[in-house]
Amino acid sequence: MRYLITGGAGFIGSNYVHHLIHSFSDAEVLVYDKLTYAGRLENFGNLTNNARFRFVKGDICDEKLLSNVVKEFEPEVLINMAAESSVDRSINDPAPFLKTNVEGTFKVLEVCRRFDIPKMVHFSTDEVYGDREGLGPADELTAFSPRSPYSASKAAGDHLVSAYHKTYGLPAVILRPSNNYGPRQHPEKLIPKAILRALNNYSIPVYGDGSQVRNWLFVEDMAEAIDAVINKGEAGEAYNVPGGKPKKNIEVIKDVLKLMGKPELLIKYVEDRPGHDRVYSMRGDKILSLGWRPKTPWIDGLRKTIEWYLNNEWWWRPLVNDKYFKAETPWRIKQ
Ligand SMILES: NC(=O)c1ccc[n+]([C@@H]2O[C@H](COP(=O)([O-])OP(=O)(O)OC[C@H]3O[C@@H](n4cnc5c(N)ncnc54)[C@H](O)[C@@H]3O)[C@@H](O)[C@H]2O)c1
Structure with a gap:
């Protein structure tokens, strides 16, 4: 299976690349990443010498470069994790968040559409549901209520992905994970x-x-959630990925x-x-029904x-x- 991972040099992405290369002997991985302050080649360790791993430095807003990479690599699945991901930074300087998380997501979708990518997985977040204090856990149909520039930009990207599925039949699934933790986090x-x-x-x-x-989720459990939606997720569906207690x-x-x-x-x-949200809380019934469980x-x-x-x-x-x-x-x- 050929995986193209945008934003794969960051925290979740690099942990997922290690998981793929070590767990699946037929996995070929190409990471496409701008290497912002959050992305580092050090995250790959000695994987950079592995024949099944490739890296291209590029911005998801650069549609031409991304198109050339897709044309040449012919991914069976494209996972879009590229994002500006810090709420604190989004409060101080929202512009890069709009650029990457909205315009960048749009460019990725355009490339997926033009090249008929067989499966796309897009990373959204539990933060799109906003503060759940006194409201109970959100399910995937709960209305969005983002409250920071970060979560608003992620909500916009999430809506675009749904729209591309409904309008063009793009075979995309959306993941809305809770806070991840583990090695290689900035x-x-x-x-x-x-x-x-x-x-x-x-x-x-x-x-x-x-x-x-x-609701903390260990990053290795996150990796298994990605596998679960790639193998069993339904196109056009969003899946919450809550952690434990x-x-x-x-x-x-x-x-x-x-x-x-x-x-x-x-x-x-x-x-x-x-605007600090007090409570994030989600129901995970949909992803649990795919057989995934947070194990750690x-x-x-x-x-x-x-x-x-x-x-x-x-x-x-x-x-x-x-x-x-x-x-x-x-x-x-x-x-
Ligand atoms: N970490 C969490 O707890 C968490 C929770 C829910 C959702 N998410 C989402 O999961 C995804 C991955 O999160 P993370 O914690 O690994 O983030 P991260 O900040 O560690 O990594 C993001 C990666 O994207 C790259 N990037 C940024 N802008 C880019 C651009 N324009 N073009 C190409 N690459 C670009 C960075 O260089 C970096 O490698 C993000 O979409 C984030 O919004 C994260």
């Missing part, structure tokens, strides 16, 4: 940030009172500290970010994640500097 995100700051004995900033609820952010940080043997004194409450218990996944960061300083050290450790809120609203 140090700007909550769990790696907590691990790296605790490791270096810096305080860990927690937005507001830390009671925001998320809901957890408050503050509980997540306390679990990290406990596993690392560090004191809770390191926790520092900071001003909440604007929270503490096991967290332990594996911490061990990975402890054993791979070569990977994270170039991404952190003095400013990273001294800053307490990554976002600054421009006046």
Whole structure:
């Protein structure tokens, strides 16, 4: 099977590439990625020497280059994970989010349509449903209610994919995953940030009172969810991908500290970010009916994640500097 993965040099993408090459001896993978601050060739390790792996540096907004790559590689499935993915960054500077997550998704769809790609998988997010506090879990038909520039841009991309299925019969499925965690996640995100700051004995900033609820999904379980929709998902359908039990952010940080043997004194409450959704919550009946289950218990996944960061300083050290450790809120609203 030939897989073309846009945005495959990022966190979820690179973990999925490792999974594909190691689990399926017939998998041929081409990653097409712009290599923004979030994408790195280091994420592939020694896969770059594997004959079944190829990499092309490119922007999904560059329709010509993407078309040439598709023409030459003839993918059986195209997975669009390319995105600007940080809510904090979207608050500070929304423009790249509109460009990649909306216009870029449109270009990918155009290429899929023109080249009759047999299957497309598009990555949306649980954040399109907005804050679910007091509303209960969203199913796939729940109306969208995005509240950050990031989630609004993802909602627009999600709608475009549905429209291309309905209008042109594009064989696309949509995934709406909850918060992923695991190895190779950028140090700007909550769990790696907590691990790296605790490791270096810096305080860990927690937005507001830390009671925001998320539903964490181990990235290796995410990989199996992608396989499940590729093999059994129905074109034109969206699939929520929830993780295990809901957890408050503050509980997540306390679990990290406990596993690392560090004191809770390191926790520092900071001003909440604007429009911070309090609860994400989804029903996963549809993807469960495909036979997929999240297998990794929270503490096991967290332990594996911490061990990975402890054993791979070569990977994270170039991404952190003095400013990273001294800053307490990554976002600054421009006046
Ligand atoms: N990580 C999560 O918890 C989570 C949860 C739900 C949905 N998602 C979605 O899953 C997908 C993957 O998320 P991630 O955490 O791996 O993101 P990430 O930020 O780690 O990786 C994104 C990748 O896309 C690449 N990219 C960005 N703009 C591009 C462009 N214009 N052209 C080509 N490549 C480009 C980056 O270089 C990077 O490699 C995204 O679509 C994201 O919105 C992520």
